[in-house]
Amino acid sequence: MASHTTLTSTYGARAGLPTTGPLASYLLRLISIKQTNLCLSADVETSAELIQLAEDVGDSICLLKTHCDIVTDWTDRTATALREIAKRKSFLIFEDRKFADIGETVQKQYTSGHHRIALWAEITNAHIVPGPAIVTALEKAAESTIAKYNTGVHTEISASSCAKLNGVDEDDDEDDEVPPMDGALESPMLMDDGERRLSIKPMDRKQSVVSVSTTISTRTESISPRPEALNASSETFDLDTVKQLVRLGEPPFLRSLLLLAEMSSAGHLMTPEYRQASVDVARSHRDFVMGFIAQRSLNTEPEDNFITMTPGCQLPPPGQEGAKLGDSLGQQYNTPRKLIFESGCDIIIVGRGIVRAPDRKAEAQRYRQAGWQAYEERIGKGQ
């Protein structure tokens, strides 16, 4: 693996680099605070299962990846519920749409139709097979979604500070290694009005300051030690983590793209030249392209700080360490250590390894720990 500073830098340090966009920066901070580089691939077929999975595993992940088109009963309510859990449990949402059409078509696929992905997913992905205009088209569609959000009507400003009420001082930044976000706008609330329409309740900067208190109150409620959690849960965040999440606030209302540079499946046709072409396209859209779906880090130039997200990840069952894992349909699996420590990937994407486990919550924690250990080994922590 080629050496690059991003391989030995912490997620927190990378969040602060001048080449890091605000959404990538938010994600890197979130990873650093929650100490998780795990993305759950929630490939389930009903809204109820999806929501239950997000509830069960949300504390252990930085990202939840959806395939909304395999959820048979997907409605706006599904998106609303997911956004609410994402807010409460602090993770971002990535719709694995794999756009691959001409610009005009992908814009519609991204913003319209049954799913209206741009409204609720911070991150999505695309193939560059059709050429670089796919990125320009998605970027424009994202910009118009953001613009609509930013110019929308909003109501109600409440000035109470639940942070103080909950004993969490948002100004107390002692021991905080993750720099605070820089005046970011918050995510929308998707207001399901009972019809086939989502209305967005946007907030301006002034309101976003105030609405932090709402967030704090909700989050603190869910992640501060609850009586049952104190007894049963090993993953309840400690007070310092709670404080850092409170300071981080909600994600900025922005959108970002991942380019598929290399797939995990056997016999894929993404040659090294194709991979390089993806990197070239990404470099000319650094504001919008956050990183890649790839099997290795593709950062080579000094200003590269792309985030590599990697599917095809499983932990072998005990006693079978070293075995080459896959499914019967071409999927190929590597361990978190191989992907993060050896290949320089940043986020592991795990689907069936967690979804099919008898105890999904515990399994997600096992993957979280394995991914984090591999990262600490990579940055040389403890040496």
Ligand code: 6AU
């Ligand atoms: O862990 P699994 O094998 O159950 O699920 C892997 C998930 C699936 C795939 O659609 C997706 O990751 N995926 C992708 C993505 C994320 O774009 C690319 C790829 O090369 N391989 C892959 O499996 O939801």
